[in-house]
Amino acid sequence: MIAFVFFLAAAAALVGALGVVLARNPVHSALFLVQTLVSVAVLFLLRDAELLAAVQVIVYASAIVVLFVFVIMLLGVDRAESMEDRIPYQRPAAFALGIVLLLEILVLAGHEWATGQHTARGVPLHGGGFGGNVERVARVLFTDFLWAFETTAVLLVIAVVGAVVLARRSGRRDGAPDDEVTA
Amino acid sequence: MTLAAYTITDTYFLVVAALLFTIGAVGVLTRKNVLVMFMCVELMLNAVNLTFVAFAHALDDVAGQVIVFFTLVVAAAEVAVGLAIIVAIFRRRRHATADDLDALKG
Incomplete structure (x- = not known):
């Protein structure tokens, strides 16, 4: 069950993120951003961060995105932008840099994300009589x-x-x- | 192996966060609408938040979740100031794409 929820939320978050980047209309980008933020809130829940999940939905998915949409409507920029680049090689260069970045993070994940000891005075996520x-x-x-x-x-x-x-x-x-x- | 038998470890969350961060970074580099670039920055911030929460779970220490709180505060302040800057730019230039902001171009 947890695996099912995880894969569903992760897929929704990634699809939403791609939608933010690929949508031509800024309003659509904002709505895809809401999808990603709510999906990340679900992922927070799966990692025992109940308060942060609530805060994510209340502050991020409501307040901040409403602010975005408000500015979009205020400025009237809810039309598609032109897609030609001033620098012709900008888009392929961006994709190449993105792939390099992803590989860097994943290499770090394989080698350096092995976690060490946590601080002795830290409050654990469960147990210890902290409520x-x-x-x-x-x-x-x-x-x-x-x-x-x-x-x-x-x-x-x-x-x-x-x-x-x-x-x-x-x-x-x-x-x-x-x-x-x-x- | 059925889906229900999968054990979801913290590494899965870190991989999702890495993918989200990369998508956000590519978005900042490719999009020209300043507002959409801003949303992509929010995506990157969220990816880092997810990393913090995953590490808080891995280390069994709630301090990681507290750090996410501060990230949220900084993100809120950043959005307030950033959108004010965009409004100020738009009032002067009638455009909100990064290509128009070349007043300092040599």
Whole structure:
């Protein structure tokens, strides 16, 4: 049963990823991205990451993809892009680099991904009287990773302020259009 | 051997993550629409998240899942800033393809 779910979710994730890359219409790419994200959430479930699966669906597949679709609709770029390249050999070069990258990762998988010992103070995934998955994640997040957790608050504030500054119109009030930068 | 008799090990998840990462990387290299390139970056981030979760299971340590949390936060911040940049570019240039962004071309 687990094998069946795994192969189904893995196939859906990979098909969705290919769809993101191959779809001509950005809206279709966004929908394929949802498929991949939900499939990865299922894979998370299979590896005992229940909280992360929920967060993946709530934050990624809803919030972030909605933001993508919103920007696509706002900008009106939901039309197919031209497929000719400015550099003629760009596409084959990209495929060659991709294959090299995949081989590199798989070679590393065969040789270096043999995992060593985990830290002695780590909270295990099961057992040890720590409660459920949420409780375990929270225990590590608010003890060992407390400094990093507080830093993410600063990061989010910076990101929000930066997004507002970038997205607003430049400070003039006279209604003049922004300068057109001609190439 | 039937499918039900298969034992799914952590290596399977790592291979899926490697494939996802590669597809995302090729997408970033080949697509020209900046938004789709962004989605491909999200694919690569997700592949790394899957690797973290698989290793958390392999090492029986929940810290790997906590790291994925931070990756999610960084991804959310990245999407907010990145989409703001795309909107700002589009407002000036009326295009959102990478080929149009050649103002620094020598």
